[in-house]
Amino acid sequence: MKTRLALAGLISVLATACNAQDSSIQSSESEVIEPEIGVLLASHCDIDDPDTELESYVKSAFLKNDGIPLPNWIRPPLSDLAYQLSYDNVRGQYDEIGPTKYRANAMLQVNAATKALRARGLNAKAYLGCDFTNPSIPAALDQMKKDGVRTIVMFNKGAQYSLATGGEHMQDAVEYLKHHPEWKPEFLMVKEFSSDERFRKLLGDVLERDVKAAFPGAPKKDVCILVASHGLPVRMVEEGDPATHQMQEVVTVLKQRFADYDLRHGYLNDDFFPGAKWTTPKAVDVAWELRKESCPNVYMDSRLSFTTHHRATLYDLNVEAREVLEEPDLQPNGELHPLYQAPRIVFGENFDAEPSLAELYTDLTVEALRGELGNNAVEVTASAPIPIN
Numbered sequence: 390m391k392t393r394l395a396l397a398g399l400i401s402v403l404a405t406a407c408n409a410q411d412s413s414i415q416s417s418e419s420e421v422i423e424p425e426i427g428v429l430l431a432s433h434c435d436i437d438d439p440d441t442e443l444e445s446y447v448k449s450a451f452l453k454n455d456g457i458p459l460p461n462w463i464r465p466p467l468s469d470l471a472y473q474l475s476y477d478n479v480r481g482q483y484d485e486i487g488p489t490k491y492r493a494n495a496m497l498q499v500n501a502a503t504k505a506l507r508a509r510g511l512n513a514k515a516y517l518g519c520d521f522t523n524p525s526i527p528a529a530l531d532q533m534k535k536d537g538v539r540t541i542v543m544f545n546k547g548a549q550y551s552l553a554t555g556g557e558h559m560q561d562a563v564e565y566l567k568h569h570p571e572w573k574p575e576f577l578m579v580k581e582f583s584s585d586e587r588f589r590k591l592l593g594d595v596l597e598r599d600v601k602a603a604f605p606g607a608p609k610k611d612v613c614i615l616v617a618s619h620g621l622p623v624r625m626v627e628e629g630d631p632a633t634h635q636m637q638e639v640v641t642v643l644k645q646r647f648a649d650y651d652l653r654h655g656y657l658n659d660d661f662f663p664g665a666k667w668t669t670p671k672a673v674d675v676a677w678e679l680r681k682e683s684c685p686n687v688y689m690d691s692r693l694s695f696t697t698h699h700r701a702t703l704y705d706l707n708v709e710a711r712e713v714l715e716e717p718d719l720q721p722n723g724e725l726h727p728l729y730q731a732p733r734i735v736f737g738e739n740f741d742a743e744p745s746l747a748e749l750y751t752d753l754t755v756e757a758l759r760g761e762l763g764n765n766a767v768e769v770t771a772s773a774p775i776p777i778n
Contacts, residue, residue, distance in 0.1 A: 425512045426513035427514060427533040429515075429518050432518075434491060434495065434521060439484075452464050454553060458624060479700075491698070494698065497742035499515045499517050502751070503515045506750075513754070516532060518561075530569075540574060541574050541576045543577070549631070550580040550583075550632060550776070551619075552777065553632075566769070570771065579754075589642050599688070599737055607686050615690070615706075616643060617710075618656060619632070630778065632694075639693055655675035676709075680713050686732065687732055690737040692740055697741060698739045715734065
């Protein structure tokens with residue numbers, strides 16, 4: 390704790406002294422040499438090449454995902470079967486959407502975070518770490534160790550905390566520290582920023598900006614906003630996982646802000662493994678509601694819980710929900726109804742390199758190291774318990 394207090398004082402001095410945006414501080418991440426602070430942006434992540442990556446990705450998800458209703462000890466001998474049973478479904482989705490470009494877009498976010506950290510005067514660098522694919526969280530920690538990082542702040546890339554996201558990230562970090570007892574960085578995890586008013590305002594601001602740009606001149610009453618977020622098995626929610634409650638709190642705030650629009654929320658359930666009941670309503674079912682009401686302009690957005698587009702957003706939202714919304718009105722003879730007007734549908738961009746999100750990560754990093762986040766910043770050690778909520 391003394392280390393953190395000393396570092397907090399250093400950060401305070403640096404932040405005060407470096408308000409001016411010096412060109413050397415605005416440098417790219419490749420110019421950050423021997424960073425003292427590492428900011429780990431962690432996620433399940435996604436793959437780019439199903440030909441070479443799909444098997445390891447699906448098996449890793451099966452072995453590690455807390456959402457699967459099987460004890461961990463029984464999973465390894467079943468991983469081949471799980472992959473075979475899910476292959477056609479998941480491979481078909483990747484074939485439909487093409488390359489996700491997840492890593493490239495996630496690295497835009499990592500580089501934006503590094504730039505924001507450096508602009509604040511911090512000798513810091515952001516890293517990407519993944520639960521189910523590369524670069525793995527252990528690989529990211531290896532790189533931090535090689536880079537000489539002495540202090541780490543870890544975030545789930547998305548705003549909420551779940552055992553299925555932040556819990557899995559922390560488990561990977563704890564296991565890494567157990568196997569590397571010689572390295573003892575000051576290590577904190579910021580559990581969530583969904584309840585932070587700055588995130589709620591940021592999400593509302595970018596959503597309002599992008600909806601207006603998508604449908605210029607359209608009356609607000611003629612614009613529907615489908616906000617989609619990551620779902621969870623109902624079992625986890627009933628056991629106290631807080632993520633969906635955190636999402637619903639933000640949806641309530643958004644509905645108040647966008648009261649003149651028709652804003653609705655649905656879940657993107659990554660339910661390709663059988664055996665679990667998932668949260669409702671699914672985004673595709675909400676799309677059916679909008680379709681029945683013939684909404685003329687629909688904006689689909691996933692930034693409530695995703696910060697980089699992923700198979701769940703690219704397929705469940707931009708393929709399945711879009712297909713529902715674009716279903717034409719037909720006459721009994723099968724011909725297009727003469728009064729039918731196709732809706733305008735826009736699939737929103739994600740945060741990626743959005744500077745305002747990078748600034749929020751930076752604010753939270755500084756506040757965590759100053760000890761200002763209370764129980765929302767938990768210490769990560771080789772013996773640390775994984776928070777339930």
